[in-house]
């Protein structure tokens with residue numbers, strides 16, 4: 084009997100009681116290798132002493148001070164740390180408590196920027212199908228996952244959703260990368276013109292698409308072309324790095340590899356690595372200056388923004404990543420993981436695509452490799468893999484609806500940056516067993 088309103092009411096969950104490096108330990112003593120960082124959160128694993136000590140020290144001196152009365156040292160220091168390393172042009176940080184809040188702040192900031200600069204007609208948002216930007220209403224409206232949106236549709240604001248840069252399914256067989264990215268940029272331009280060249284507020288995208296597509300990096304050149312189109316029409320580029328940012332792909336900001344600077348970017352998950360709930364919205368100097376010269380006040384706010392203990396934890400997380408030189412390690416481990424996944428699965432009859440960047444890897448399952456036909460969604464292959472992996476003592480992050488919110492299955496891997504190579508072997512072995520068992524079960528069920 085529980086009084087907790089769990090995510091899935093009909094499921095019983097093991098009780099997590101301890102963390103040890105990349106493992107979570109349950110009350111019955113079972114150990115789970117965390118190959119997904121929960122949902123791409125726990126980049127330092129579950130027992131980083133530097134972070135625990137920083138939290139203890141901060142709580143002991145000052146746990147929290149409301150940001151309408153005070154600023155705090157950890158908040159100032161964390162902002163300095165992030166801005167010193169952020170893509171060019173990003174100069175200010177608005178701290179919140181998670182990813183959805185960071186996206187909401189980004190959307191409202193974009194709108195306020197235009198009202199303060201005499202362009203109140205700019206109100207349209209453009210995003211992409213099969214994206215995920217969070218579950219609060221503004222973020223949900225921005226996201227393009229049909230299943231997550233469906234029942235809430237009457238509450239959602241109008242957002243245009245374009246084709247994602249998802250090469251496996253959207254790039255035509257003989258289409259070059261250049262032709263593909265030009266086509267997608269043209270689609271953005273066409274939509275801006277359809278909505279009204281000076282009525283669009285922002286284009287929102289995840290640099291590497293996480294939960295809803297399974298670690299899909301952009302085709303080279305895509306974001307440069309998108310940036311050009313945005314600039315041509317004065318549309319803000321908002322990049323959502325809530326999942327792919329903070330080192331997950333091997334660089335602190337995922338977009339670094341694409342050589343583009345956004346106007347606004349959102350981060351969360353790996354920022355606090357799960358030690359505290361924290362997110363942030365990073366804003367360009369231009370947007371900040373416009374608001375400073377106008378009302379001088381961002382009309383937003385929550386009780387816990389800039390929480391001192393959360394900021395102290397995140398600062399310790401980011402300093403630890405730097406002092407332990409974990410970003411080069413993510414690149415090295417990412418390559419090692421990719422190699423293992425390719426050697427196990429690249430010839431597998433039900434694995435259609437392996438993709439990713441750094442320690443952010445995705446596996447797409449198909450019924451037929453030649454036609455890319457997915458499994459019948461009623462078989463819930465992704466849910467079976469998640470359960471089978473848990474039975475093996477492995478956390479991974481499978482999801483259904485890869486193609487259109489309903490059809491398709493993928494597995495997302497986002498393990499901690501502190502893994503040893505031996506953990507990669509354990510990960511791939513357990514994953515292979517979980518996939519095989521689940522495929523046997525769905526084939527037995529008539530797939």
Ligand SMILES: Cc1ncc(COP(=O)(O)O)c(C=O)c1O
Pocket residue numbers: 122181182183184186215216217218289293294323324325326327351352
């Ligand atoms: C890209 C992206 N944006 C926003 C969110 C929402 O973050 P949160 O669950 O912390 O509200 C997520 C969560 O998975 C995400 O992956």
